[in-house]
Amino acid sequence: MRQDSLLSIRDLRTQFHTYEGIVTAVDRVSLDVYRGETLGVVGESGCGKTVTALSILRLLPSPPAEIQGEILFEGTNILDLDPDEMRRIRGNAISMIFQEPMTSLNPVLTIGEQISEAIRIHQGVTRQEAWRRAVEMLQMVQIPSPNARAHEYPHQLSGGMRQRAMIAMALSCHPQLLLADEPTTALDVTIQAQIVDLMQRLKDEFEASIVLITHNLGVIAGMAKRVVVMYTGKVVEQAQVKDLFREPLHPYTQGLLGSIPWMGRKLATGRRLLQEIPGIVPSPLEMPDGCRFHPRCSRAMEICGKEEPPLVQPDDGRKVLCWLWA
Amino acid sequence: MALLDVRNLRKQFPVRKGILSRNLGFVRAVDGVGFTLNEGETLGLVGESGCGKTTVARCLLRLIEPTGGEVLFEGEDLLKMDREALRKVRAQFQIIFQDPYSSLNPRMTVAEIIAEPLRNHTRTSRGEIRDRVSLLMEKVGLHPEQARRYPHEFSGGQRQRIGIARALALNPRVIICDEPVSALDVSIQAQVINLLVQLQEEMGLSYLFIAHDLSVVEHISNRVAVMYLGRIVELATDQELYQNPQHPYTQALLSAVPVPDPGVCQRRILLQGDVPSPLNPPSGCAFHTRCPECERACANEEPIFRDLGNGHRVACHLR
Amino acid sequence: MTEINKNVALRTQGRPANHQLWRSWAKVRRNKAALIGSILILIYFITALLAPVLFPGKPSAPNLIRSLERPSLEHPLGTDELGRSILGRIIHGSRISLLIAIGVVSVGLLVGVPLGLVSGYYGGKIDFGIQRVTDTMLAFPGFLLALALVAVLGVGLKNTVISVGISMVPIYIRLVRGCTLSVREQVYVEAARALGTRDVMILMRHILPNVMVPITVQTSLGMGTAILFAAGLGFLGVGVQPPTPEWGAMLGSGRAYLFHAPHVATFPGIAIFLAVLGFNLSGDGLRDALDPRFKL
Numbered sequence: 001m002r003q004d005s006l007l008s009i010r011d012l013r014t015q016f017h018t019y020e021g022i023v024t025a026v027d028r029v030s031l032d033v034y035r036g037e038t039l040g041v042v043g044e045s046g047c048g049k050t051v052t053a054l055s056i057l058r059l060l061p062s063p064p065a066e067i068q069g070e071i072l073f074e075g076t077n078i079l080d081l082d083p084d085e086m087r088r089i090r091g092n093a094i095s096m097i098f099q100e101p102m103t104s105l106n107p108v109l110t111i112g113e114q115i116s117e118a119i120r121i122h123q124g125v126t127r128q129e130a131w132r133r134a135v136e137m138l139q140m141v142q143i144p145s146p147n148a149r150a151h152e153y154p155h156q157l158s159g160g161m162r163q164r165a166m167i168a169m170a171l172s173c174h175p176q177l178l179l180a181d182e183p184t185t186a187l188d189v190t191i192q193a194q195i196v197d198l199m200q201r202l203k204d205e206f207e208a209s210i211v212l213i214t215h216n217l218g219v220i221a222g223m224a225k226r227v228v229v230m231y232t233g234k235v236v237e238q239a240q241v242k243d244l245f246r247e248p249l250h251p252y253t254q255g256l257l258g259s260i261p262w263m264g265r266k267l268a269t270g271r272r273l274l275q276e277i278p279g280i281v282p283s284p285l286e287m288p289d290g291c292r293f294h295p296r297c298s299r300a301m302e303i304c305g306k307e308e309p310p311l312v313q314p315d316d317g318r319k320v321l322c323w324l325w326a
Numbered sequence: 327m328a329l330l331d332v333r334n335l336r337k338q339f340p341v342r343k344g345i346l347s348r349n350l351g352f353v354r355a356v357d358g359v360g361f362t363l364n365e366g367e368t369l370g371l372v373g374e375s376g377c378g379k380t381t382v383a384r385c386l387l388r389l390i391e392p393t394g395g396e397v398l399f400e401g402e403d404l405l406k407m408d409r410e411a412l413r414k415v416r417a418q419f420q421i422i423f424q425d426p427y428s429s430l431n432p433r434m435t436v437a438e439i440i441a442e443p444l445r446n447h448t449r450t451s452r453g454e455i456r457d458r459v460s461l462l463m464e465k466v467g468l469h470p471e472q473a474r475r476y477p478h479e480f481s482g483g484q485r486q487r488i489g490i491a492r493a494l495a496l497n498p499r500v501i502i503c504d505e506p507v508s509a510l511d512v513s514i515q516a517q518v519i520n521l522l523v524q525l526q527e528e529m530g531l532s533y534l535f536i537a538h539d540l541s542v543v544e545h546i547s548n549r550v551a552v553m554y555l556g557r558i559v560e561l562a563t564d565q566e567l568y569q570n571p572q573h574p575y576t577q578a579l580l581s582a583v584p585v586p587d588p589g590v591c592q593r594r595i596l597l598q599g600d601v602p603s604p605l606n607p608p609s610g611c612a613f614h615t616r617c618p619e620c621e622r623a624c625a626n627e628e629p630i631f632r633d634l635g636n637g638h639r640v641a642c643h644l645r
Numbered sequence: 646m647t648e649i650n651k652n653v654a655l656r657t658q659g660r661p662a663n664h665q666l667w668r669s670w671a672k673v674r675r676n677k678a679a680l681i682g683s684i685l686i687l688i689y690f691i692t693a694l695l696a697p698v699l700f701p702g703k704p705s706a707p708n709l710i711r712s713l714e715r716p717s718l719e720h721p722l723g724t725d726e727l728g729r730s731i732l733g734r735i736i737h738g739s740r741i742s743l744l745i746a747i748g749v750v751s752v753g754l755l756v757g758v759p760l761g762l763v764s765g766y767y768g769g770k771i772d773f774g775i776q777r778v779t780d781t782m783l784a785f786p787g788f789l790l791a792l793a794l795v796a797v798l799g800v801g802l803k804n805t806v807i808s809v810g811i812s813m814v815p816i817y818i819r820l821v822r823g824c825t826l827s828v829r830e831q832v833y834v835e836a837a838r839a840l841g842t843r844d845v846m847i848l849m850r851h852i853l854p855n856v857m858v859p860i861t862v863q864t865s866l867g868m869g870t871a872i873l874f875a876a877g878l879g880f881l882g883v884g885v886q887p888p889t890p891e892w893g894a895m896l897g898s899g900r901a902y903l904f905h906a907p908h909v910a911t912f913p914g915i916a917i918f919l920a921v922l923g924f925n926l927s928g929d930g931l932r933d934a935l936d937p938r939f940k941l
Binding site for chain 3: 387389413414416417420421423425428429430431432433434442443446447489492
């Protein structure tokens with residue numbers, strides 16, 4: 001483990017006990033987040049990226065969830081902490097912003113009240129002081145007339161404003177690690193650009209690390225330094241962002257990159273058809289044998305259907321879960 | 327003659343408040359929209375939330391009654407037709423919806439869902455309907471043996487295919503695609519987009535493709551119209567729009583789209599603030615409050631939708 | 646076949662079509678109360694169906710010599726003031742109550758559901774008119790409404806069914822109208838209009854099937870209410886008339902003997918209680934079982 005590793009996840013396994021069987025949402029995932037960096041986590045629905053984030057903050061009710069493995073935050077395994085210690089970490093050292101700002105903000109509390117609540121709990125200051133700091137945070141996320149806005153309720157703000165309010169709430173206690181779960185997906189493109197810009201500036205100012213979870217590869221390209229690609233609960237590829245886009249190794253990553261339309265692509269390639277990954281993501285109760293991606297893989301070999309591939313490290317900083325590189 | 331010719335389409339919603347339902351004002355959701363759609367082409371309609379693009383789609387089919395304007399389909403004004411004539415026209419003019427989960431009746435089998443338009447408009451026998459449903463399912467990439475299943479047994483992408491099969495049942499001329507891929511995963515999006523492109527070539531369909539994702543729209547369209555607060559601010563071919571955007575909003579929009587290439591350093595034109603409320607739209611040019619190039623005339627007069635040459639139209643005083 | 650076929654989904658997200666049914670049944674199995682309710686109803690239905698087999702002979706034939714006998718081996722539940730076996734009368738009475746319950750619920754459904762559908766789907770003046778009438782009817786407690794109708798129509802089995810049935814109609818109208826309002830906004834209804842489906846077809850094929858769940862639950866609970874109301878009318882003497890063995894009437898005539906022959910009133914009372922309990926418990930269980938949001 002490197003000296004500047006802030007968060008180190010080792011063999012994380014999160015399972016859910018359901019009536020129809022055990023669903024393994026996160027299957028032995030290992031990754032590191034270093035100080036001051038933005039780690040992108042890419043994958044489609046059902047790949048386990050959100051459950052990973054919720055597992056880090058232990059926000060999953062257990063039962064039915066069961067978490068195994070190690071999550072080392074600054075050297076301490078937070079899976080071992082008792083509820084009080086965990087509460088001191090949430091919102092304080094590790095914070096999270098969610099995809100849907102409308103449903104993640106309490107509709108009956110004003111923005112100011114919600115932000116100052118977090119400050120009061122973790123920093124033990126008076127109500128007035130907490131309110132002052134909350135307004136300061138609203139200023140930092142560039143909400144105009146923050147004093148007035150602090151008295152408003154979530155439904156009175158636009159989508160972009162609500163997302164900013166949520167960012168303000170998440171950063172109010174100066175966390176070292178911010179988990180951002182699809183922070184821009186529900187927003188319009190021009191607002192998305194504003195939020196991305198804001199997050200980058202605040203990250204530098206607060207010297208925080210960000211785990212950016214999204215399915216939007218464009219946002220990843222703009223914000224992340226390193227990327228992790230997830231599929232059906234496993235990490236299938238990990239690389240520096242430049243390497244991933246220039247030369248994706250895993251067939252799933254290749255398929256993903258090939259299937260997104262980008263501005264000017266039709267003109268550049270002259271083709272009206274996008275590259276497709278055939279089939280659909282398998283149901284968690286009916287996982288294929290061997291490599292989970294093999295039924296959809298155009299380069300599948302015989303061994304892919306029989307045995308699970310090993311995690312290979314072809315280069316420094318690159319990892320692939322694929323027989324092609326073993 | 328264009329297949330579809332929309333002229334000055336308008337739709338306003340009254341806003342009422344209070345016990346006596348006093349009329350507070352009007353929301354001009356669609357404020358004078360006009361465009362044409364030719365046979366075999368795809369016209370993209372793009373804009374952010376609240377721009378009115380979804381309302382335009384509903385108005386064209388008269389699922390919502392427009393307040394004014396003309397919608398000429400093969401020369402006849404749909405807005406002036408009576409209910410029965412409109413019902414017959416609906417066979418030619420279909421729609422695919424955004425949400426694959428709520429656009430299919432959960433209590434009907436796939437076969438019943440796809441057969442509904444056939445039952446409405448034709449008098450085919452049960453056997454013929456069954457054959458046609460199988461054919462349509464194959465066309466969109468589904469197994470005909472699954473015709474007896476219910477929607478909840480299919481994934482989102484497959485449900486969207488069912489919706490497409492339903493829209494194709496009567497061999498329509500025009501299909502309005504209302505955000506057909508927005509609710510789907512990235513890799514499934516590609517499947518459905520490709521399917522739509524292939525069907526267009528095979529069946530000579532024309533699409534009005536509505537979406538907020540500019541990359542998707544630019545990819546699939548021949549021409550693109552950009553909407554802002556109920557009006558079209560720019561209309562051009564996909565190439566022209568991408569290489570030579572004229573309206574400041576289009577330029578900001580293009581610069582905001584995240585490009586999946588870490589090598590590219592994006593110079594973003596960041597617009598200030600949020601989209602103004604449609605209840606209280608700005609005077610003159612609707613965009614002037616956020617426009618980086620705003621001048622005095624912009625606040626006073628509404629710009630005319632002018633042709634700059636080779637079909638490229640812009641509504642801006644400064645162009 | 647074109648290129649498109651290569652993109653065929655390799656596997657349906659498939660569970661068998663009756664998976665939903667299996668899940669619902671599993672939920673019922675887990676719910677002890679609902680299970681008890683279902684058993685009670687089952688006993689009730691079987692009793693009603695097999696009444697002549699379970700108690701052959703005339704339940705209403707008087708036998709004054711044996712009047713007001715306590716429960717014994719020959720008459721397990723005792724005899725009433727006219728010497729008739731109470732057990733026999735209860736068994737045959739279950740037929741009467743069942744008939745009434747089915748009749749009442751049918752009236753409610755046949756009148757209430759179409760009115761609710763039309764009211765909810767079309768809105769406007771039609772909705773306004775229907776709802777104002779419904780409001781008026783709902784302003785009265787259900788039983789009082791039934792009583793008032795009996796005062797107008799007269800006594801007897803047929804009139805009991807009609808009166809209680811009509812008192813149930815506004816409940817169905819409200820229920821169906823509410824559900825119709827929400828189903829009407831669903832995208833698939835809009836899709837049906839875009840496909841050129843006629844209104845009647847939309848109501849029959851799209852709206853009605855999707856409001857069936859609450860209707861079914863209400864029907865189950867309504868059967869219990871119907872039995873209760875009919876018994877109430879019978880108790881007061883304005884429902885089913887003697888000598889027909891209706892439980893409420895039996896309760897009413899047993900009132901006079903409460904102190905020295907309590908069994909005459911008690912057993913019919915227990916029968917009413919168990920029947921209504923059965924319908925209520927299973928109605929609740931049915932609602933939970935059919936609710937897709939209610940996790941196992």
